[in-house]
Amino acid sequence: MSTLPPTGRQIGDVLLGVEDISLSFGGVRALSGVTFDVRQGEIRAIIGPNGAGKSSMLNVINGVYSPQQGTIRFRGEARRGMNPQRAAAQGVARTFQNIALFKGMTVLDNIMTGRNLKMRATLLEQAIYLGRNQREELQHRAKVEEIIDFLQIEHIRKTPVGRLPYGLQKRVELARALASEPILLLLDEPMAGMNVEEKQDMCRFILDVNEEFGTTIVLIEHDMGVVMDISDRIVVLDYGRKIADGFPDEVRSNQAVIDAYLGVAH
Amino acid sequence: MSKASSPGAADTFPRLLLEHARTRPEKTSIREKDLGIWQSWTWAQVADEVRALALGLSALGFQRGENLAIIGDNRPQLYWAMAAAQCLGGVPVPLYQDAVANEMIYILEDADIRIAVVEDQEQVDKLLEIKDRLPKLRAIIYEDPRGMRNYAQPYLHLYAQVQERGRGVHREQPDLFDREVAQGADSDVSIMLYTSGTTGKPKGVCQTHAALMAAARGACQFDRLDASDEVLSYLPMAWVGDNLFSYAQALVAGFTINCPESGDTVMTDMREIGPTYYFAPPRVFENILTQVTIRMEDAASIKRALFRYFLGVARRCGAQILDGKHSVAFLDRLRYAVGNFLIYAPLRNVLGMSRVRVAYTAGAAIGPDLFRFYRSIGVNLKQFYGSTETCAYVCMQPNAQIKLDSVGPPAPGVEVKIAGTGEVLVKSAAMLSGYYKRPDATAEVFDEHGYFRTGDAGYFDQDGHLKIIDRAKDVGKLTNGAVFAPNFIENKLKFFPYVKEAVAFGHEHDRVCAFINIDLGAVGNWAERRGLAYSGYTDLAANPEVYALIQDCVSKVNAELAADPMLADSQVHRFLVLHKELDPDDDELTRTRKVRRGFIADKYAALVAALYSDVSSCYVETEVKFEDGRKGKISANVRIGNASTLAIDQQTGIPGSRGPEVPSRKSATA
Numbered sequence: 001m002s003t004l005p006p007t008g009r010q011i012g013d014v015l016l017g018v019e020d021i022s023l024s025f026g027g028v029r030a031l032s033g034v035t036f037d038v039r040q041g042e043i044r045a046i047i048g049p050n051g052a053g054k055s056s057m058l059n060v061i062n063g064v065y066s067p068q069q070g071t072i073r074f075r076g077e078a079r080r081g082m083n084p085q086r087a088a089a090q091g092v093a094r095t096f097q098n099i100a101l102f103k104g105m106t107v108l109d110n111i112m113t114g115r116n117l118k119m120r121a122t123l124l125e126q127a128i129y130l131g132r133n134q135r136e137e138l139q140h141r142a143k144v145e146e147i148i149d150f151l152q153i154e155h156i157r158k159t160p161v162g163r164l165p166y167g168l169q170k171r172v173e174l175a176r177a178l179a180s181e182p183i184l185l186l187l188d189e190p191m192a193g194m195n196v197e198e199k200q201d202m203c204r205f206i207l208d209v210n211e212e213f214g215t216t217i218v219l220i221e222h223d224m225g226v227v228m229d230i231s232d233r234i235v236v237l238d239y240g241r242k243i244a245d246g247f248p249d250e251v252r253s254n255q256a257v258i259d260a261y262l263g264v265a266h
Numbered sequence: 267m268s269k270a271s272s273p274g275a276a277d278t279f280p281r282l283l284l285e286h287a288r289t290r291p292e293k294t295s296i297r298e299k300d301l302g303i304w305q306s307w308t309w310a311q312v313a314d315e316v317r318a319l320a321l322g323l324s325a326l327g328f329q330r331g332e333n334l335a336i337i338g339d340n341r342p343q344l345y346w347a348m349a350a351a352q353c354l355g356g357v358p359v360p361l362y363q364d365a366v367a368n369e370m371i372y373i374l375e376d377a378d379i380r381i382a383v384v385e386d387q388e389q390v391d392k393l394l395e396i397k398d399r400l401p402k403l404r405a406i407i408y409e410d411p412r413g414m415r416n417y418a419q420p421y422l423h424l425y426a427q428v429q430e431r432g433r434g435v436h437r438e439q440p441d442l443f444d445r446e447v448a449q450g451a452d453s454d455v456s457i458m459l460y461t462s463g464t465t466g467k468p469k470g471v472c473q474t475h476a477a478l479m480a481a482a483r484g485a486c487q488f489d490r491l492d493a494s495d496e497v498l499s500y501l502p503m504a505w506v507g508d509n510l511f512s513y514a515q516a517l518v519a520g521f522t523i524n525c526p527e528s529g530d531t532v533m534t535d536m537r538e539i540g541p542t543y544y545f546a547p548p549r550v551f552e553n554i555l556t557q558v559t560i561r562m563e564d565a566a567s568i569k570r571a572l573f574r575y576f577l578g579v580a581r582r583c584g585a586q587i588l589d590g591k592h593s594v595a596f597l598d599r600l601r602y603a604v605g606n607f608l609i610y611a612p613l614r615n616v617l618g619m620s621r622v623r624v625a626y627t628a629g630a631a632i633g634p635d636l637f638r639f640y641r642s643i644g645v646n647l648k649q650f651y652g653s654t655e656t657c658a659y660v661c662m663q664p665n666a667q668i669k670l671d672s673v674g675p676p677a678p679g680v681e682v683k684i685a686g687t688g689e690v691l692v693k694s695a696a697m698l699s700g701y702y703k704r705p706d707a708t709a710e711v712f713d714e715h716g717y718f719r720t721g722d723a724g725y726f727d728q729d730g731h732l733k734i735i736d737r738a739k740d741v742g743k744l745t746n747g748a749v750f751a752p753n754f755i756e757n758k759l760k761f762f763p764y765v766k767e768a769v770a771f772g773h774e775h776d777r778v779c780a781f782i783n784i785d786l787g788a789v790g791n792w793a794e795r796r797g798l799a800y801s802g803y804t805d806l807a808a809n810p811e812v813y814a815l816i817q818d819c820v821s822k823v824n825a826e827l828a829a830d831p832m833l834a835d836s837q838v839h840r841f842l843v844l845h846k847e848l849d850p851d852d853d854e855l856t857r858t859r860k861v862r863r864g865f866i867a868d869k870y871a872a873l874v875a876a877l878y879s880d881v882s883s884c885y886v887e888t889e890v891k892f893e894d895g896r897k898g899k900i901s902a903n904v905r906i907g908n909a910s911t912l913a914i915d916q917q918t919g920i921p922g923s924r925g926p927e928v929p930s931r932k933s934a935t936a
Binding site for chain 2: 146152208212
């Protein structure tokens with residue numbers, strides 16, 4: 001299943017380069033001159049107070065927003081004219097701050113949608129479930145079952161998503177993102193609104209995904225305990241600017257970060 | 267039975283396995299749902315897998331007579347490990363997979379375990395945690411490689427690699443395996459199961475091939491089980507029942523066993539497999555019925571009405587129809603047939619019981635209403651009686667001779683008698699050869715005539731069926747001399763879907779009081795329906811409306827008890843809803859989920875004292891263990907409720923209401 005040789009965790013070269021990104025909506029500057037990089041195989045956290053521009057940053061990487069200034073380099077190539085679908089085709093998957101699943105569909109079907117980009121059969125073939133589609137469907141189902149097993153959601157395989165508790169829905173969303181076998185996984189507050197036990201489970205799954213599949217992960221999270229525990233490096237944004245970047249220990253003791261979180265007289 | 271041709275000729279389990287591989291190589295032996303699909307192995311494949319593992323184990327230094335620890339959920343690979351150990355003349359020792367590491371130390375140490383076969387990373391982590399304290403342990407074989415990538419310890423081995431090594435050995439010495447199997451004798455110990463430790467430290471019960479096989483053969487003939495049967499294996503492997511049903515009987519009869527995908531999917535998997543032979547302890551039947559009840563309450567009113575009506579019909583005549591009695595009126599038969607079409611058959615189908623020919627329950631007393639429910643909808647549920655020491659084979663209910671409150675006549679080949687003290691004594695071939703390294707304990711459980719003391723109190727009724735009332739040592743007396751059978755009272759309370767556990771006190775007291783654990787699922791649902799907000803178990807347990815609900819249950823039990831002159835004194839006067847759920851991790855329940863009454867009485871001495879005083883609430887602080895081994899504290903102000911009891915008029919014998927001694931509202935607002 002893994003796309004990497006089974007050698008455990010190894011941080012490689014730069015996978016994603018964010019260079020001097022600025023983004024504004026009318027008069028509001030969401031991001032100004034943000035630069036950082038994400039290395040192959042690492043867990044990279046983006047933190048910052050509310051309105052710091054974290055989700056905007058993720059949306060830029062994901063291709064939802066086009067920045068007015070700056071470049072994004074993915075696997076060494078500068079991207080132009082990006083949109084979410086092309087980003088997905090390149091191997092970027094994401095989960096959302098507010099769960100964005102199909103509530104009326106089963107867990108299994110939701111995760112199958114994550115395989116959509118990999119399906120080659122035509123609409124007609126899919127409609128009559130013949131030939132190429134049948135073969136494909138079986139392959140994709142096998143892959144999806146591996147993910148179901150990995151995230152331990154066998155017992156809800158056939159349950160409509162809308163009937164599940166919040167913590168499990170978050171896990172299903174992660175499963176759908178994984179179904180596309182991403183190179184880069186963007187997680188927007190994967191642990192928001194969870195209880196302690198659910199958070200522990202989610203942490204475990206994020207680490208497992210990173211270790212087992214070698215997936216590079218960029219995550220936004222507010223729970224500092226979690227962030228400091230699981231991320232390799234952390235970027236801190238405040239008012240759209242990068243104010244710190246480094247290993248958890250460095251960030252923890254950084255005065256600018258402390259000020260941003262606790263507030264100082266400007 | 268002809269000795270030469272049938273599988274009956276083999277006298278050890280490995281020989282039975284090889285016999286099946288020879289006589290029915292292509293028949294499915296075991297299935298497991300993996301990655302959403304049922305994977306199956308034929309008898310020939312199983313024999314091959316077992317041989318590979320056995321030879322791999324011997325290459326790792328596993329020796330004749332040695333014990334092999336097996337820890338994990340019901341997985342084909344773990345059943346094969348049991349067979350592999352037996353092939354080498356070793357003894358498999360399955361452990362409860364949900365036990366925390368510290369609880370495993372005693373058994374691993376006592377059983378001199380050098381090699382353990384475990385399911386996955388979770389179990390490996392537990393063993394690594396206690397490895398320092400287990401000097402003898404030198405190899406851990408794990409089946410599932412997930413998450414194991416960064417474990418470099420040289421004593422960790424992947425199951426498949428051990429098998430690979432075994433296959434290599436087989437190529438070099440093709441006759442080694444057969445030689446090993448040939449050395450086995452039916453008097454060898456085939457398995458060692460640890461008692462649950464309700465009293466003192468767990469003891470290793472040694473069962474020989476001959477003993478276990480006598481039990482398995484007897485039971486298979488009794489219910490005419492054969493190779494066409496299907497069984498779902500989902501109960502802990504460390505429990506004698508699973509050993510008998512999923513291993514010994516499967517090998518004797520040659521039927522197929524099915525391992526569910528995970529503990530959470532048992533219901534779905536059962537429905538897909540449709541077992542023909544099913545076993546579950548009463549608590550599982552209870553959970554299923556609770557689920558059905560809850561779901562019916564959510565159903566549309568017409569469905570609810572149909573359900574209620576036809577359940578009434580079934581209660582009236584269902585069990586008689588199942589037993590083939592001729593006394594049922596034609597009209598009732600007609601009603602039952604309609605009910606079967608509309609309700610019972612679909613319900614059986616949803617529960618995965620459509621094909622069940624024989625279903626058993628044991629391990630604890632089953633509520634009569636619960637028992638009657640399953641029989642009335644056409645599930646041939648029966649009771650048996652037995653223990654780890656007797657291979658779970660003492661009494662069984664024959665078809666059509668079912669009584670709600672007895673466990674049936676002695677099984678074929680078993681001799682049962684009642685001692686003067688009321689204790690049940692047993693003699694049969696299916697009997698332990700001894701407790702491991704405990705000749706003192708072995709000597710203690712046999713009387714001078716070689717009968718095994720079961721420790722249960724019981725008597726035979728007029729039809730020769732054994733009736734068990736309680737553990738002999740649990741049966742106590744109230745200060746006025748009346749008999750106090752705590753289990754009996756607890757079981758009556760537990761029959762209510764809202765009550766999950768109950769602990770009754772009364773021995774050497776002047777009246778009976780009880781602790782109650784509410785069922786979070788059922789009461790939670792009830793609370794939601796009435797718009798009661800609660801944050802968790804402790805909060806819900808303290809809710810005054812919940813107290814009123816439980817009080818109602820207790821009063822109904824009292825009414826039943828009052829109807830029996832023997833038990834009228836056992837009515838529950840005061841009760842409380844415990845602020846935490848009783849948990850095996852806190853030693854309050856055994857791993858088989860029996861309440862440890864003495865331990866609970868000591869631990870919550872303050873609460874017991876409060877029950878027997880006239881206070882209306884009591885503050886307690888309790889230490890709890892979390893699943894990850896950390897400890898925490900729960901504190902709560904526990905209310906005490908009063909139940910209405912019925913007095914027996916000494917002259918007329920007619921119960922008259924005495925009413926609660928203290929108005930319940932007072933305690934509710936305290």
